Amino acid sequence: METLVFDYRDGKPVPASNRPPALVGVVGSGNLEVLVEAHDLSGAARVEVVTAATGFRPIWQAVLDDFFNRHAPSNILISINDVGATPAVVSLRLDQAMEAFKAGGAA
Amino acid sequence: MSSYYEASARERLLGLLDEGSFQEILPPSARISSPHLRQLDTPAAFDDGIIVGKGLLDGKPVLAAAQEGGFMGGAVGEVHGAKLTGLLERALDEKPAAVLLLVESGGVRLHEANAGLIAVSEIMRAILAVRAAGIPVFVLDGGQFGCFGGMGIASRLCDAVVMSEEGRLGLSGPEVIETTMGVEEFDSRDRALVWRTLGGKHRYLLGEAAGIVPDAIAAFRDAAIGLLRQAQAPDLSLAAMQAEHRRLANRLERFGQCRDAIDIWRSLGIEEPAGLPLLEIPEFVARTQDRRA
Amino acid sequence: MRDWDTTTRNRDQRLARAAPLTRGKVVQADDATALLEAVLEPGDRVCLEGNNQKQADFLAKVLAGLDPAQVHDLHMVQSVLALPEHLDVFEKGIASKLDFSFSGPQAGRLAKLLAGGQLSIGAIHTYLELFGRYFTDLTPRIALVAAQAADAAGNLYTGPNTEDTPVIVEATCFKRGIVIAQVNELVDQVPRVDIPGGWVDFVIQSPKPHYIEPLFTRDPAQISEIQVLMAMMVIKGIYAEYEVNRLNHGIGFDTAAIELLLPTYAERLGLRGKICRHWALNPHPALIPAIEAGFVQSVHSFGSELGMEDYIRARPDVFFTGPDGSMRSNRALCQAAGHYACDLFIGSTLQIDLTGNSSTATLGRIAGFGGAPNMGADARGRRHASPTWLKAGREARDGSGLTPRGQKLVVQMVETFREHMQPAFVEKLDAWELAENAGMDLPPVMIYGEDVSHIVTEEGIANLLLCRGEEEREQAIRGVAGYTPVGLARDRRAVENLRDRGIIRRPEDLGIDKREATRDLLAARTVKDLVRASGGLYDPPKRFRNW
Numbered sequence: 001m002e003t004l005v006f007d008y009r010d011g012k013p014v015p016a017s018n019r020p021p022a023l024v025g026v027v028g029s030g031n032l033e034v035l036v037e038a039h040d041l042s043g044a045a046r047v048e049v050v051t052a053a054t055g056f057r058p059i060w061q062a063v064l065d066d067f068f069n070r071h072a073p074s075n076i077l078i079s080i081n082d083v084g085a086t087p088a089v090v091s092l093r094l095d096q097a098m099e100a101f102k103a104g105g106a107a
Numbered sequence: 108m109s110s111y112y113e114a115s116a117r118e119r120l121l122g123l124l125d126e127g128s129f130q131e132i133l134p135p136s137a138r139i140s141s142p143h144l145r146q147l148d149t150p151a152a153f154d155d156g157i158i159v160g161k162g163l164l165d166g167k168p169v170l171a172a173a174q175e176g177g178f179m180g181g182a183v184g185e186v187h188g189a190k191l192t193g194l195l196e197r198a199l200d201e202k203p204a205a206v207l208l209l210v211e212s213g214g215v216r217l218h219e220a221n222a223g224l225i226a227v228s229e230i231m232r233a234i235l236a237v238r239a240a241g242i243p244v245f246v247l248d249g250g251q252f253g254c255f256g257g258m259g260i261a262s263r264l265c266d267a268v269v270m271s272e273e274g275r276l277g278l279s280g281p282e283v284i285e286t287t288m289g290v291e292e293f294d295s296r297d298r299a300l301v302w303r304t305l306g307g308k309h310r311y312l313l314g315e316a317a318g319i320v321p322d323a324i325a326a327f328r329d330a331a332i333g334l335l336r337q338a339q340a341p342d343l344s345l346a347a348m349q350a351e352h353r354r355l356a357n358r359l360e361r362f363g364q365c366r367d368a369i370d371i372w373r374s375l376g377i378e379e380p381a382g383l384p385l386l387e388i389p390e391f392v393a394r395t396q397d398r399r400a
Numbered sequence: 401m402r403d404w405d406t407t408t409r410n411r412d413q414r415l416a417r418a419a420p421l422t423r424g425k426v427v428q429a430d431d432a433t434a435l436l437e438a439v440l441e442p443g444d445r446v447c448l449e450g451n452n453q454k455q456a457d458f459l460a461k462v463l464a465g466l467d468p469a470q471v472h473d474l475h476m477v478q479s480v481l482a483l484p485e486h487l488d489v490f491e492k493g494i495a496s497k498l499d500f501s502f503s504g505p506q507a508g509r510l511a512k513l514l515a516g517g518q519l520s521i522g523a524i525h526t527y528l529e530l531f532g533r534y535f536t537d538l539t540p541r542i543a544l545v546a547a548q549a550a551d552a553a554g555n556l557y558t559g560p561n562t563e564d565t566p567v568i569v570e571a572t573c574f575k576r577g578i579v580i581a582q583v584n585e586l587v588d589q590v591p592r593v594d595i596p597g598g599w600v601d602f603v604i605q606s607p608k609p610h611y612i613e614p615l616f617t618r619d620p621a622q623i624s625e626i627q628v629l630m631a632m633m634v635i636k637g638i639y640a641e642y643e644v645n646r647l648n649h650g651i652g653f654d655t656a657a658i659e660l661l662l663p664t665y666a667e668r669l670g671l672r673g674k675i676c677r678h679w680a681l682n683p684h685p686a687l688i689p690a691i692e693a694g695f696v697q698s699v700h701s702f703g704s705e706l707g708m709e710d711y712i713r714a715r716p717d718v719f720f721t722g723p724d725g726s727m728r729s730n731r732a733l734c735q736a737a738g739h740y741a742c743d744l745f746i747g748s749t750l751q752i753d754l755t756g757n758s759s760t761a762t763l764g765r766i767a768g769f770g771g772a773p774n775m776g777a778d779a780r781g782r783r784h785a786s787p788t789w790l791k792a793g794r795e796a797r798d799g800s801g802l803t804p805r806g807q808k809l810v811v812q813m814v815e816t817f818r819e820h821m822q823p824a825f826v827e828k829l830d831a832w833e834l835a836e837n838a839g840m841d842l843p844p845v846m847i848y849g850e851d852v853s854h855i856v857t858e859e860g861i862a863n864l865l866l867c868r869g870e871e872e873r874e875q876a877i878r879g880v881a882g883y884t885p886v887g888l889a890r891d892r893r894a895v896e897n898l899r900d901r902g903i904i905r906r907p908e909d910l911g912i913d914k915r916e917a918t919r920d921l922l923a924a925r926t927v928k929d930l931v932r933a934s935g936g937l938y939d940p941p942k943r944f945r946n947w
Binding site (some may be wrong): 001021023026027028031033035037050051052079081082083 | 115117134135136145148149150151152153154156175177178
């Protein structure tokens with residue numbers, strides 16, 4: 001198990017800080033759960049990953065960089081429990097979670 | 108048509124209850140997860156694999172829980188079990204119209220087995236207390252991992268079980284039976300055998316499942332509403348218990364020599380028993396009408 | 401004077417030794433060991449029928465049980481090593497040399513035996529090559545084959561799983577070799593004659609029916625949403641654009657997803673009747689919904705698939721069936737069709753390098769090739785044209801000044817990472833190290849990069865036909881390699897340039913909304929849905945049921 005933390009700045013504000021959290025995905029083999037919560041981080045965004053697959057920090061960094069280029073959220077905390085999901089699945093769940101969060105709740 | 112079998116526990120629960128009515132208790136953001144799994148260097152889930160809360164079904168207030176088979180096979184750990192027990196105990200205070208258990212569980216979580224075993228006994232006691240208070244507890248079983256072990260027992264303590272054909276209900280799972288009794292007794296890789304022994308259709312014919320539905324969230328919802336509308340106080344008297352035991356003894360007497368579920372179906376007087384697994388649910392129900400054990 | 405008749409006289413001697421064991425052509429199973437001892441001579445070239453589905457398993461057991469003091473140094477020539485007995489004969493010293501095509505299930509043990517010096521490998525072939533060599537320098541002296549039924553005259557009914565039997569028997573019989581068939585049943589009259597009795601010397605009823613592996617059944621429940629996305633890209637970005645009508649699919653879940661999207665996604669794009677009409681393909685259960693929806697006009701098969709018998713029998717307009725109604729398959733002819741008469745091959749692989757070479761070879765396993773290299777190779781001998789073939793040829797050659805000709809579409813479809821985060825894209829294939837360790841002449845490349853026209857990943861489609869030069873090709877491959885080290889090392893500007901030129905196309909470039917890529921788009925999500933689609937005619941093997 002490995003815990004990875006990534007911080008991003010200069011994102012665009014996601015309107016309304018009182019949105020309910022959103023959760024997508026399941027903590028099962030090759031899958032992950034993504035929890036998105038509004039969080040006052042002075043305009044920053046933070047991703048906390050707990051993963052069963054160790055040694056993949058550079059790949060998480062690259063996947064999350066692309067995610068932030070797509071969505072650029074701010075004041076958001078994204079928490080992930082991962083069981084060795086591939087980058088394709090991670091990207092998909094992140095997009096689904098942001099969509100669910102913007103729609104106002106669980107997917 | 109949205110498949111119940113393929114849906115996550117969260118999707119099932121949201122689809123089952125009246126739209127927008129569900130309020131989760133201890134949601135993922137509360138991060139009440141297993142303290143044991145982290146120590147064992149094993150991934151944990153924010154909700155420990157069970158979603159509990161309240162909502163409306165057919166406009167009536169209910170409490171509901173859904174186990175997530177995708178996380179450790181829905182196995183019961185300490186937190187998971189405590190959330191379920193707590194929900195049941197809450198029913199004693201809130202007096203909802205019913206408690207719905209969307210089960211999917213392989214039994215006790217081996218990583219925290221002692222705590223899990225205690226949790227299962229607490230769940231059972233709580234189920235009986237809720238029923239004794241006149242609140243019906245209904246089980247819905249149609250997930251990929253079935254319902255086995257402690258949750259298998261707990262399910263049969265409830266007022267009624269509704270299954271899909273894909274759902275399974277039993278005490279020991281197929282692999283456990285094969286390991287202890289040998290492959291000649293039960294070949295767990297023979298999936299047709301597994302399902303005709305443990306699956307929804309057989310459980311329905313034996314009377315262990317009160318209803319059988321196609322694999323769709325909407326079908327489970329309709330069945331749950333049906334149970335809710337017909338709900339009446341259970342007869343928990345000694346006489347009723349003794350009658351139930353006599354019924355089970357008769358059943359054993361009648362079918363104890365059967366080698367296969369198909370033999371049981373044949374002796375129930377069902378025509379073309381070998382063809383039952385292929386029938387769609389409405390046809391199956393029609394074909395077996397008045398033939399259930 | 402030179403003697404021109406030695407093989408015939410040798411054959412007669414062998415038959416004479418066997419004569420006491422037979423009544424007509426029929427030999428009892430208990431006498432099988434004695435029969436093989438009578439007809440085999442040390443050093444014989446033996447074809448033990450091992451297909452990738454049907455196995456002459458009883459004869460394999462008998463052969464592996466012979467006394468190596470009496471029968472030794474056999475040279476085994478067979479397409480597939482599937483059963484433990486196929487290698488037991490080497491371990492026990494009964495056989496010493498091997499020429500084959502595919503050894504998937506026994507690949508690890510084969511590598512160990514080779515390293516231990518217990519056998520030598522002549523060559524690893526594709527199916528068509530090995531069959532070709534049966535008629536040149538690797539003609540079997542003895543063939544041990546499997547059939548469904550035989551009559552007293554030795555006529556064989558091979559049934560739906562005919563597979564390799566005709567090619568083996570033809571090569572052996574007409575070079576004066578000896579053909580021994582194990583059959584599931586002896587009957588008065590076979591339903592149809594797949595192998596004439598005059599080509600068969602002995603038939604033995606095996607104690608148990610021969611084993612058949614349901615190799616081509618893919619449970620739709622295991623298809624992921626990523627595979628649905630890739631299948632959408634293939635249908636819209638390749639099948640529709642090239643009007644692909646004659647094709648072969650690999651056996652993976654990726655291609656099963658394509659089959660299951662035809663009645664839904666392709667139908668919505670208005671492609672019924674315009675794509676996917678003629679197939680060189682085993683009867684994949686996943687193709688049932690597309691057949692029922694009217695996409696498919698014909699399917700010719702290498703072998704059959706368990707459970708599909710009644711469905712095939714009820715769809716003679718689509719499948720190749722005999723007068724008795726059951727299917728006739730033929731691996732050699734279907735491979736030829738796949739190589740020469742198909743416009744597209746699509747399949748998956750384990751590793752792809754920077755020039756597009758792909759391989760399923762991994763260290764410590766000698767798995768061989770099977771059919772993919774024949775189908776996944778441009779047929780340079782092809783002369784007849786089709787719109788698909790011409791368009792691919794134009795894309796590859798426009799502006800080059802080369803003589804115009806067509807080209808086959810050879811598509812590799814992979815997720816950038818396999819399970820356990822193994823990257824599908826690598827700088828160097830494991831095949832190189834395997835070749836070195838095993839003393840092979842060449843690295844075992846499954847499909848050569850020069851034959852690959854497109855690579856499809858969840859990141860998009862790379863059209864290698866349009867690439868000019870090795871540098872462009874490398875960047876096109878890196879450009880769809882996602883977050884693998886190969887992908888992360890791409891030149892971002894070069895990749896954007898390739899995207900502008902349509903050489904790399906992302907899902908959004910194809911007008912595909914990723915959110916639509918869910919399992920709801922599959923025409924069947926379970927094996928039971930396939931049974932439903934077949935009108936109850938498909939009877940899946942027990943292991944694929946959950947009812």
